[in-house]
Amino acid sequence: MKSQDPIAKNQDNRRKSADEYRLTIEPESPEDFSTLKLSGIRHNAHEHPLLQLDALHELARYLMPREQCRFVDSDLQIDGAFKHASRPADGRSIDEVFASINESGAWVALYNIEAHAQYQQLMWQILEGVRPLVEPEQGQILDAGGFVFLSTAPSVTPFHIDRENNFWLQIKGRKYMTVFDWRDHEVVSAVDVENFIVNRRLENVRLREETRERGIETLTSPGQGVFFPATSPHMTRCPEQWKDDGVSISIGVVFYTERMRELARVHQFNNVLRKVGIKPSPPGGGRSDGLKAPIGRLLVGLKRRFRGYRPPPGSY
Numbered sequence: 490m491k492s493q494d495p496i497a498k499n500q501d502n503r504r505k506s507a508d509e510y511r512l513t514i515e516p517e518s519p520e521d522f523s524t525l526k527l528s529g530i531r532h533n534a535h536e537h538p539l540l541q542l543d544a545l546h547e548l549a550r551y552l553m554p555r556e557q558c559r560f561v562d563s564d565l566q567i568d569g570a571f572k573h574a575s576r577p578a579d580g581r582s583i584d585e586v587f588a589s590i591n592e593s594g595a596w597v598a599l600y601n602i603e604a605h606a607q608y609q610q611l612m613w614q615i616l617e618g619v620r621p622l623v624e625p626e627q628g629q630i631l632d633a634g635g636f637v638f639l640s641t642a643p644s645v646t647p648f649h650i651d652r653e654n655n656f657w658l659q660i661k662g663r664k665y666m667t668v669f670d671w672r673d674h675e676v677v678s679a680v681d682v683e684n685f686i687v688n689r690r691l692e693n694v695r696l697r698e699e700t701r702e703r704g705i706e707t708l709t710s711p712g713q714g715v716f717f718p719a720t721s722p723h724m725t726r727c728p729e730q731w732k733d734d735g736v737s738i739s740i741g742v743v744f745y746t747e748r749m750r751e752l753a754r755v756h757q758f759n760n761v762l763r764k765v766g767i768k769p770s771p772p773g774g775g776r777s778d779g780l781k782a783p784i785g786r787l788l789v790g791l792k793r794r795f796r797g798y799r800p801p802p803g804s805y
C-alpha cells in the first residue's frame with residue numbers, strides 16, 4: 490500500500506526530477522580561484538529537488554536512527570565548544586523538530602548525508618563539476634561527503650576546523666560565513682591543527698578576541714557560497730534581526746584529495762617528532778612534506794594494525 494505521508498509521497502517525482510536536473514557550480518572569479526584559499530562561489534544547488542526543505546525532512550528521518558542528525562543546546566556560543574548530540578535535549582522527535590524549524594533559535598545538522606545513496610550521487614554530481622578546478626592543484630578527488638545545516642536566527646555554528654575541503658553552498662535564507670586562513674597559526678596553532686588531525690581533539694581550537702578580525706566574513710544567499718580549504722577555521726551566524734526570515738539552509742560539500750592525504754600523513758609524522766622533543770615545520774610549507782609523508786603513511790599503517798587506530802574513512 491502507498492504511504493499517505495505528505496513528506497514521503499512525492500519521493501518518486503522528486504527522484505525523477507533530480508535525475509533530470511543540471512547542477513552548475515563555478516567560482517565568482519575563475520582566474521583567481523585556488524584550492525589553497527577562500528573563494529566566492531556561484532551555484533544553482535538551491536533549486537535542486539533533493540535540497541528542498543521537505544526532501545531534507547525526509548532525509549533527516551532516514552539519518553535519525555543512524556545518529557547522523559545532530560542537535561545543540563540553546564546556549565551555543567560562537568567562541569565556545571562545538572558540542573552536539575544525536576537527540577534533541579528536550580526529547581522532541583525529528584518530525585517535531587522539523588514542524589518548528591522556522592521558529593527562532595532552531596538548529597539541526599544532518600551529518601554525512603552521503604550515507605543515503607541519492608545524496609551520495611548528488612555530492613559526486615557537484616564534485617564532478619569542480620574537478621577541473623580542484624585536481625590540477627590537489628590531485629584526484631577521493632571521497633565525497635555532505636553536511637546540511639538548518640537553523641533559524643538567532644543562531645550560530647561555533648568556530649572550528651574540519652579535515653575536509655569544503656564547497657559550502659547557501660540553499661535557503663541568508664547566513665554569514667566567516668573563514669580564516671588555514672596557514673595562519675596565530676589563529677589556530679600548528680600543534681592544535683595537528684592534534685585535531687591526528688587525535689581528533691578540538692578543545693584548544695577556540696575563537697580568540699585578538700585574532701577575530703583576521704576572519705573574512707561573507708554574507709551568502711541562495712545561489713552563493715564559498716570554497717575553503719581543509720583546516721581553515723570557520724564559523725557561521727544568523728543575527729537576531731533575521732528571526733522572521735524562517736529557516737536558513739546551507740550544505741557543505743566536502744572531499745579529500747591526494748594532496749590532503751599527504752598533508753594528513755605529514756601531521757602524523759610531525760606528531761611523533763614532537764613527542765621526541767623536535768619542533769617540526771607544519772605541512773604545506775615546502776619540500777619536507779614529500780619526505781615526511783611516506784613515513785607518516787607507514788606510521789598510520791602501524792597504528793591501525795597494532796593500536797586499533799580508526800581515522801575517519803578517506804582521511805589518510
Ligand SMILES: [Fe+2]
Nearest residue numbers: 649650651723
Ligand atoms: Fe565546519
